[in-house]
Amino acid sequence: xxxxxxxxxxxxxxxxxxxxxxxxxxxxxxxxxxxxxxxxxxxxxxxxxxxxxxxxxxxxxxxxxxxxxxxxxxxxxxxxxxxxxxxxxxxxxxxxxxxxxxxxxxxxxxxxxxxxxxxxxxxxxxxxxxxxxxxxxxxxxxxxxxxxxxxxxxxxxxxxxxxxxxxxxxxxxxxxxxxxxxxxxxxxxxxxxxxxx
Amino acid sequence: xxxxxxxxxxxxxxxxxxxxxxxxxxxxxxxxxxxxxxxxxxxxxxxxxxxxxxxxxxxxxxxxxxxxxxxxxxxxxxxxxxxxxxxxxxxxxxxxxxxxxxxxxxxxxxxxxxxxxxxxxxxxxxxxxxxxxxxxxxxxxxxxxxxxxxxxxxxxxxxxxxxxxxxxxxxxxxxxxxxxxxxxxxxxxxxxxxxxx
DNA sequence: TGTCAACTTGACATGGTGTCAAGCGTGAGT
DNA sequence: ACTCACGCTTGACACCATGTCAAGTTGACA
Numbered sequence: 001x002x003x004x005x006x007x008x009x010x011x012x013x014x015x016x017x018x019x020x021x022x023x024x025x026x027x028x029x030x031x032x033x034x035x036x037x038x039x040x041x042x043x044x045x046x047x048x049x050x051x052x053x054x055x056x057x058x059x060x061x062x063x064x065x066x067x068x069x070x071x072x073x074x075x076x077x078x079x080x081x082x083x084x085x086x087x088x089x090x091x092x093x094x095x096x097x098x099x100x101x102x103x104x105x106x107x108x109x110x111x112x113x114x115x116x117x118x119x120x121x122x123x124x125x126x127x128x129x130x131x132x133x134x135x136x137x138x139x140x141x142x143x144x145x146x147x148x149x150x151x152x153x154x155x156x157x158x159x160x161x162x163x164x165x166x167x168x169x170x171x172x173x174x175x176x177x178x179x180x181x182x183x184x185x186x187x188x189x190x191x192x193x194x195x196x197x
Numbered sequence: 198x199x200x201x202x203x204x205x206x207x208x209x210x211x212x213x214x215x216x217x218x219x220x221x222x223x224x225x226x227x228x229x230x231x232x233x234x235x236x237x238x239x240x241x242x243x244x245x246x247x248x249x250x251x252x253x254x255x256x257x258x259x260x261x262x263x264x265x266x267x268x269x270x271x272x273x274x275x276x277x278x279x280x281x282x283x284x285x286x287x288x289x290x291x292x293x294x295x296x297x298x299x300x301x302x303x304x305x306x307x308x309x310x311x312x313x314x315x316x317x318x319x320x321x322x323x324x325x326x327x328x329x330x331x332x333x334x335x336x337x338x339x340x341x342x343x344x345x346x347x348x349x350x351x352x353x354x355x356x357x358x359x360x361x362x363x364x365x366x367x368x369x370x371x372x373x374x375x376x377x378x379x380x381x382x383x384x385x386x387x388x389x390x391x392x393x394x
Numbered sequence: 395t396g397t398c399a400a401c402t403t404g405a406c407a408t409g410g411t412g413t414c415a416a417g418c419g420t421g422a423g424t
Numbered sequence: 425a426c427t428c429a430c431g432c433t434t435g436a437c438a439c440c441a442t443g444t445c446a447a448g449t450t451g452a453c454a
Contacts, residue, residue: 009400028309030441041402046443109309112225112302148384156371157381165362174353184354187345191388206431227410238433243412 010048013038014062017055021102029106053110057120059103067099073131082135082142083194087186089135090162093128094182097167104164125159132158139193146195154193161189207245210235211259214252218299226303250307254317256300264296270328279332279339280391284383286332287359290325291379294364301361322356329355336390343392351390358386 016037020029031052035042049055072092079085097104104124110117136154139145145154160166162185170176176184213234217226228249232239246252269289276282294301301321307314333351336342342351357363359382367373373381 031443032441040400043403043444044401047400051443105309109306112306149381153373153377153381156367156373157385160363160366163362163366165360165366166357169357169360169362170353176350176353180350184346184350188354188385188389192385228412229410237431240413240434241432244431248412 009038009040009044011062013040013045013048013055014059017059018063018103021059021106023102051116053114053116053120056103056107056110056117060100060107060120060124063100063103067096069096072096076131076135079138082139082144083190085138086135086189086193089131090186090189091182093131093162094167094185095178097164098171098178101164101168101172105168108164128162129155129159132162136193144194146193149193157192158189161185161192206235206237206241208259210237210242210245210252211256214256215260215300218256218303220299248313250311250313250317253300253304253307253314257297257304257317257321260297260300264293266293269293273328273332276335279336279341280387282335283332283386283390286328287383287386288379290328290359291364291382292375294361295368295375298361298365298369302365305361325359326352326356329359333390341391343390346390354389355386358382358389 013034017029017034020033020037024033031045032042034055035045038045045055049058072095076085076088076092079088104121107117107121107124111121112118133155136145136151136158139154140151145151149157167181170184171178171181210231214226214231217230217234221230228242229239231252232242235242242252246255269292273282273285273289276285301318304314304318304321308318309315330352333342333348333355336351337348342348346354364378367381368375368378
């Protein structure tokens with residue numbers, strides 16, 4: 001928000017990037033396309049961002065700001081018990097995925113070619129993994145974690161379940177409605193992680 | 198096998214492609230790299246395959262032949278009941294993923310840029326989805342499918358659970374041993390799909 | 395009037411894919 | 425022994441996206 005006022009062109013670039021990635025299919029979005037959409041010359045892009053990877057990286061960070069992800073996470077963090085926290089976390093993060101999906105996919109597509117893109121992606125993913133770890137740790141505190149999984153394993157599994165890939169496969173390829181995705185994921189995660197009494 | 202005798206250079210190319218994709222990181226594998234590894238000129242590659250996408254596509258098909266995926270699927274198909282079949286399917290397909298992972302990833306990385314690569318990838322994936330559908334249908338026949346999921350949804354979910362992505366995330370990024378992956382996936386799938394009595 | 399920042403135009407290096415043309419060696423058929 | 429076709433090689437080139445460089449333009453502010 002702050003930055004939107006301060007630097008209109010930069011914001012226009014970020015917004016254009018996001019929109020293009022959302023609508024087009026990722027790698028089809030060239031620097032020149034972004035420039036055109038932001039109504040500046042291709043070269044001017046490089047006055048704001050040193051390269052494509054950094055632009056994508058900045059776009060994700062900007063989305064975090066715009067959607068105030070920290071604020072949205074509050075209900076999850078203040079949940080009274082492990083099970084509620086798990087469901088809240090899935091609901092929040094799962095609801096956020098559609099917003100970042102386009103950029104996430106672009107970043108992911110570049111991770112093989114571009115070391116910086118890989119770093120940016122790994123950054124984001126460890127943040128999500130921390131969220132998963134916190135949830136699992138809450139389950140452990142309540143004695144709810146299934147004895148079949150170590151705490152680390154449970155975190156990995158939840159993280160994998162909630163990956164952008166999985167969301168894409170279900171909600172884009174298989175056309176699941178967003179609410180159904182959330183509901184099924186909550187159920188699946190509960191069954192996978194929570195001990196049967 | 199047949200083809201290996203018949204056309205040694207072609208096989209050398211396919212094998213080199215596979216090895217490179219397995220060891221290097223996908224897009225780092227250029228046509229010239231493959232040519233060098235196969236000990237022919239870059240141009241000679243184009244005498245065998247019209248383009249990179251088709252080469253990758255052929256490599257997957259070739260791996261199916263070499264590892265005789267059909268034969269391996271037999272135990273799954275002849276399983277006596279739905280639950281056994283589910284576990285056998287996860288065990289077979291899950292065990293096959295490491296063999297094709299390198300090529301799968303390369304194909305996936307190209308799906309945005311290259312329509313043919315996308316087609317090749319979708320091809321493979323619908324094949325897997327058929328496998329998942331057959332398993333789910335066996336569960337339905339035995340009355341074992343959870344009432345919380347429609348048959349289609351259960352298929353989608355199983356397919357997502359068994360995606361190459363998920364395997365990569367758990368076995369590569371998180372360094373799970375292959376056996377652990379299989380065991381946890383079997384358990385997770387059972388809990389997600391099979392009704393609780 | 396001067397100057398600074400943001401942006402523009404145009405040219406260019408780099409590196410990968412895919413194409414084209416010409417040549418070369420070897421084995422099979424005659 | 426001749427040649428003909430096949431599989432491969434060498435070398436040049438077009439194309440296209442990224443990223444760089446240099447020289448202008450414009451407008452606001454002092």
